[in-house]
């Protein structure tokens with residue numbers, strides 16, 4: 185450990201290093217295990233603390249050293265004031281040795297260590313050896329220490345810490361009790377930062393604290409050193425703009441606004457907001473990644489799969505606007521475009537096109553099909569009803585269960601399932617035959633003319649369908665459309681023709697539509 189000497193300013197990570205188990209945030213399971221071991225007198229002789237950097241491994245190791253050697257101990261919460269505790273805090277205890285295997289793996293150091301572990305503690309109960317980044321020890325160093333790890337004398341306590349557990353030799357792993365340190369949640373880190381700001385007397389906006397916490401990726405130490413940087417940059421008042429500037433990350437509320445535009449399919453708002461971010465100098469790749477990170481959080485939250493994610497009101501409301509299927513689809517589109525945005529020669533343009541395609545999430549598959557067909561044949565895209573657009577259902581009519589669990593559900597399948605669950609089997613069968621299009625807050629259920637009776641079944645259940653549709657896709661209206669005019673693809677073709685973004689996409693992606701014939705009224709609009 186270093187010494188403060190004449191340096192009056194201590195970095196936060198050091199001045200706020202937890203001195204009590206109770207202050208070690210986000211590691212309750214580890215702390216409980218260690219305290220139980222002490223209280224019950226079942227302390228192991230070798231521990232391996234694994235986990236991300238800056239989450240409290242070394243801090244916990246020192247606390248454990250104090251707990252076993254405290255004048256009032258062994259105790260689950262060391263006093264912090266006795267000679268043993270103070271010496272350990274100051275790094276001058278003769279009975280506690282701490283080495284960093286990342287920097288000290290030389291033959292001499294290992295020989296010294298072999299000496300140290302041979303002797304009983306000079307004053308305290310235990311001789312504690314803390315080896316940080318233990319996976320960096322050389323094979324010969326491991327071999328030299330192996331005997332005292334495998335058969336440690338009763339006074340010896342090994343505490344190994346590693347960020348790369350998979351590199352720790354099995355011979356060591358098998359002798360250790362392992363404790364895994366979790367990344368600390370964003371909310372806990374932000375809370376801690378605000379607490380520290382209050383104590384240290386500098387102003388930290390809650391949103392700024394949340395941004396720092398997110399950027400630290402679960403590492404308390406990183407969060408504290410980012411805060412140090414920010415204090416150096418903007419003095420004693422740290423706001424979100426300063427964080428955005430120093431970290432080079434866009435403000436989260438803006439990312440959420442972008443996602444909101446994507447959810448609504450509002451390409452205009454999306455594009456102008458993106459341009460604004462780019463004008464402010466944010467890197468396209470950083471923007472894209474921020475977008476992906478938020479999409480992932482929203483998706484995991486809706487899936488109930490991310491217990492560590494804590495969404496604030498705004499994000500939670502946003503998450504609730506799409507079903508899990510829809511979020512999965514948007515996230516999938518993000519993933520599809522990730523390499524393009526990262527490697528494109530014109531990353532600004534690539535970002536805009538990719539974002540536009542995200543905003544087309546309900547229809548983009550059909551647009552792709554459209555491009556493929558049109559590009560392949562150079563022929564007209566029109567609605568003559570000759571192409572089968574509905575889901576490939578095996579038969580019409582209700583009472584089928586065979587396809588209910590088959591594969592990821594499209595919108596028609598999802599609607600059919602929901603109807604089925606409500607006992608509306610006929611309607612479920614009809615829904616399965618329909619093509620569902622979601623756009624502009626409206627779900628359009630299309631059936632070919634020869635299926636008109638099915639449309640009537642759907643119309644009879646329109647109230648229920650509206651309820652389901654609002655829940656599934658957050659649309660406000662439902663239309664049932666009958667006719668051989670291929671309404672869905674026509675409206676799509678129309679949409680494609682009108683959308684400058686998709687035109688750009690065509691250019692960039694090398695697509696080629698020879699002609700688009702929107703409907704049967706003779707009006708033709710072509711673009712190449």
Ligand SMILES: [Zn+2]
Nearest residue numbers: 254263266269
């Ligand atoms: Zn003590």
